[in-house]
Amino acid sequence: MTQPSSPSPTATYRLQLQPNFPFAAAERAVPYLAALGVSHLHLSPVLEAAPGSTHGYDVTGHATVRAELGGEDGLRALAATARAHGLGLVVDLVPNHMAVPTPLSLNGPLWEVLREGPASPYARWFDVDWDGGHGGRLLLPVLEGRIGDELPRFRVAGGLLHYGEQVFPLRPGTERLPLERLLEAQWYRLAWWRLARTELNYRRFFTISELIGVRVEDPEVFDATHRTVLRLVREGVVDGLRIDHPDGLVDPGGYLARLRGGSKGCWTVVEKILTGAERLPDGWACAGTTGYDALRHIDGLFVCPQGVGRLFSHYRDFVTPLADEGGDWEETVRRAAYEVVAHELASEVERLVRTAARISDRVPRPGDHAPWALRQAVRELLVRLPVYRPYAGDTTDAARAAADAAMLGNAAERARATFRVPEEAAAVDLVHDLALGRFASSGEGGDDPPDPDVAGFAARFAQTASALHAKSVEDTAFYRYPVLLSACEVGGDPGEPALGPGTFHECCARMQRDWPESGTVLSTHDTKRSADVRARIAVLSECPDRWRDVLGMVTDGREDADDVVPVDPMVSWTAWQTAFGLGASAAGEPTAERLTPAVLKAVREAGLRTSWTEPDAVYEEMVAEFVRSGPCGPAAGQLAALEAELAPFVRANVLGAALLHLTMPGVPDLYQGTEREYAALVDPDNRQPPWFEPGLLASLDAGAAPIDLSAEKLLLTATALRLRRAHPEWFGAAAAYEPLVAEGPAAEHCVAFVRGGRVATAVTRLSLRLRETGGWWDTVLRLPAGGDWREALTGRALAGGTAVGVATLLDRWPVALLVRE
Numbered sequence: 001m002t003q004p005s006s007p008s009p010t011a012t013y014r015l016q017l018q019p020n021f022p023f024a025a026a027e028r029a030v031p032y033l034a035a036l037g038v039s040h041l042h043l044s045p046v047l048e049a050a051p052g053s054t055h056g057y058d059v060t061g062h063a064t065v066r067a068e069l070g071g072e073d074g075l076r077a078l079a080a081t082a083r084a085h086g087l088g089l090v091v092d093l094v095p096n097h098m099a100v101p102t103p104l105s106l107n108g109p110l111w112e113v114l115r116e117g118p119a120s121p122y123a124r125w126f127d128v129d130w131d132g133g134h135g136g137r138l139l140l141p142v143l144e145g146r147i148g149d150e151l152p153r154f155r156v157a158g159g160l161l162h163y164g165e166q167v168f169p170l171r172p173g174t175e176r177l178p179l180e181r182l183l184e185a186q187w188y189r190l191a192w193w194r195l196a197r198t199e200l201n202y203r204r205f206f207t208i209s210e211l212i213g214v215r216v217e218d219p220e221v222f223d224a225t226h227r228t229v230l231r232l233v234r235e236g237v238v239d240g241l242r243i244d245h246p247d248g249l250v251d252p253g254g255y256l257a258r259l260r261g262g263s264k265g266c267w268t269v270v271e272k273i274l275t276g277a278e279r280l281p282d283g284w285a286c287a288g289t290t291g292y293d294a295l296r297h298i299d300g301l302f303v304c305p306q307g308v309g310r311l312f313s314h315y316r317d318f319v320t321p322l323a324d325e326g327g328d329w330e331e332t333v334r335r336a337a338y339e340v341v342a343h344e345l346a347s348e349v350e351r352l353v354r355t356a357a358r359i360s361d362r363v364p365r366p367g368d369h370a371p372w373a374l375r376q377a378v379r380e381l382l383v384r385l386p387v388y389r390p391y392a393g394d395t396t397d398a399a400r401a402a403a404d405a406a407m408l409g410n411a412a413e414r415a416r417a418t419f420r421v422p423e424e425a426a427a428v429d430l431v432h433d434l435a436l437g438r439f440a441s442s443g444e445g446g447d448d449p450p451d452p453d454v455a456g457f458a459a460r461f462a463q464t465a466s467a468l469h470a471k472s473v474e475d476t477a478f479y480r481y482p483v484l485l486s487a488c489e490v491g492g493d494p495g496e497p498a499l500g501p502g503t504f505h506e507c508c509a510r511m512q513r514d515w516p517e518s519g520t521v522l523s524t525h526d527t528k529r530s531a532d533v534r535a536r537i538a539v540l541s542e543c544p545d546r547w548r549d550v551l552g553m554v555t556d557g558r559e560d561a562d563d564v565v566p567v568d569p570m571v572s573w574t575a576w577q578t579a580f581g582l583g584a585s586a587a588g589e590p591t592a593e594r595l596t597p598a599v600l601k602a603v604r605e606a607g608l609r610t611s612w613t614e615p616d617a618v619y620e621e622m623v624a625e626f627v628r629s630g631p632c633g634p635a636a637g638q639l640a641a642l643e644a645e646l647a648p649f650v651r652a653n654v655l656g657a658a659l660l661h662l663t664m665p666g667v668p669d670l671y672q673g674t675e676r677e678y679a680a681l682v683d684p685d686n687r688q689p690p691w692f693e694p695g696l697l698a699s700l701d702a703g704a705a706p707i708d709l710s711a712e713k714l715l716l717t718a719t720a721l722r723l724r725r726a727h728p729e730w731f732g733a734a735a736a737y738e739p740l741v742a743e744g745p746a747a748e749h750c751v752a753f754v755r756g757g758r759v760a761t762a763v764t765r766l767s768l769r770l771r772e773t774g775g776w777w778d779t780v781l782r783l784p785a786g787g788d789w790r791e792a793l794t795g796r797a798l799a800g801g802t803a804v805g806v807a808t809l810l811d812r813w814p815v816a817l818l819v820r821e
Helices: 025-038 071-084 108-119 148-151 179-184 193-199 219-234 252-262 292-301 307-320 327-343 346-362 371-383 398-416 422-435 452-480 501-514 531-542 544-554 569-582 592-606 618-630 636-663 694-701 709-724 767-772
Strands: 014-015 040-043 045-047 059-065 088-093 096-101 139-144 152-158 160-163 166-169 188-192 208-213 240-243 267-270 519-521 667-671 735-741 749-753 757-764 779-781 788-791 804-806 814-819
Touching: 025 071, 025 327, 025 749, 040 569, 045 208, 045 452, 045 767, 071 088, 071 219, 088 219, 096 544, 108 139, 108 166, 139 193, 139 327, 148 188, 152 179, 160 193, 160 422, 166 804, 179 398, 188 193, 193 292, 193 346, 219 252, 252 267, 252 757, 267 371, 292 531, 292 636, 292 757, 307 531, 307 569, 307 618, 327 346, 327 371, 346 371, 346 422, 346 452, 346 531, 371 422, 398 422, 398 544, 422 618, 422 709, 501 749, 531 544, 531 569, 531 767, 544 592, 569 592, 569 618, 569 636, 592 618, 636 709, 636 757, 636 767, 636 804, 636 814
Parallel strands: 014 040, 014 667, 040 088, 059 096, 088 240, 139 188, 240 267, 519 667
Antiparallel strands: 045 059, 096 208, 152 160, 160 166, 735 749, 749 757, 757 814, 779 804, 788 814
């Protein structure tokens, strides 16, 4: 953990900037957000991006603030208004990649590289393997068809090469060549878009060829790409940073150290997704993660471990999936990983194979490996890594490095067993050692200079591992294993979705000790379902038989009805559960305009019947029609009845998750609109311009009673945020975290803790099961002695040092926020 040089935020509020919600719109929201109680606005990327971008991660230039948002003047005006209301700004920074935009000239550095080739001063900006085939050229897979078929669409005009809406620079001196010779003479090779999968020779973001990797490990590139943002930090316009996708960088730890030196040590969090017991490297110069680890531990509290097992049985009976197509979580992940590493990431694997082969040829002792053996070794090692990225070479955290080295050793042992001839499995040993950064010299002598291929292999192996995990788990397996959709979330574990209070308290204690100013989130621009949608779906783990019955009623016999198009059972399960999660209370009845894109994205990501690159238009239209006539048709009334029946338990989940998020260790980040009930599905549904209700907040402040769950959540959120802002010492790095353990027959349904000795949180978990077992009975919670306590939501006074009946404490709200008088 690295302490920031200036005060950390008490809470941040994420605003998704876009042309329809620019700096001026954010500025108008400042008075409301200041009244809400946050300390900082958290802005999506603000540098120049592709025209019309609704997210800003497709950066085209680092020198200027995005004109579509209002430019630097607009950002400074927003900062000034925020400052006048006591707020600071946190900005999202994208160091890993830039856009390959249309037109290409929008990315000035890339344009120069395409024109001048590897001799361009900008060539060092991009991670291009100039020796990776294509005659020393950079592959641009942008053609709609094979180049021979596309030749009639090319024309040269004004010293440029035109193809449809795209324009390309020409290598000096080639303007007058015949077209075919002209194309061959460029520093780039134009190709059919389908060749990207196997032939691409530049690093990209995951599998997105429209985003090219940037080499920020080069000091000159770092300075050029960070100059504007770091100037804004030094000038006091920006107060904190969120770092996007650090796993994509060659040396995340080194990058963060350099960033800290240029940012005055401002509060910085990184979008590092941790899995299982994985820990953030201790030596990283940041305050912690953006908070998906907190999301996992909060969500897990509201999943019933027994009920989710029974839900799986119903899912298996309804869907009848094969083991590796959603019938078993581990088998589903393994198959998805093999598919992605062999297909979507084939070009990344081939670059590793070429590098390993070059090293093998130069170092006689481990040499003489066939390319196929190296390819198999690379693939088999990658698919066996349980984390996004190994950090075995991280010198800032010896314990983490040793653990990751052991993890790679275990993966190598299992990878060797996939070779039929044991002697050929020696390729695994070479790949394993290279992934660890071994064979660091080009010969036997210890004085030889470091071999850049060895360092390059270790970095690219780690980068590829990150892309593989994201694409195979988040973007494939999550969509093939829809048992409980709320568990299929970034940082989540659908194979083990339920977590108990003890695990939650361990996580919080560890955060307070190691990363007390880390970010925490429940909803983001990247979550597949907002927190409130997940809270609704999680209730189904408490009533799996009821869900089975409802699903039976809405599907029984309807496959043969004239107005319903039949689809496979997995799509039906996914669509109906998604519709229930979207609900009617926050956004009206589920509409086909919102539900259909989410379900279509699910079937494309799953890749079993259709995909983004091999779409089956007939099948997709069947899915769309099924959504319109099924979950968005007459049978949706059954979901409305179920929603009304489960409303009290949904309420407990929504308010419980919100209060835990707002009072646990770390800095809570609220996504736009989530201070009220907020039901959103995967992007683009969750990236719509926000709207605010200052009038509702004002009426609640004036003493009006909340009339629905949305108003209750707003009151709860404002109360907790204002408490954090007024007393940061109760929640910050120096504060204590102490679990409060309830006593009695229903103790497991109460999660409670004390912060800084002055604030106590208590929430209800698994409230439906609680009701079914008779309620709280005589379960009590012993409040710490040393003074009386006031419950902030009801005003009720409670004596310290006494055992308070939980039934009394939570009789009006399913949560309590107590403050020592």
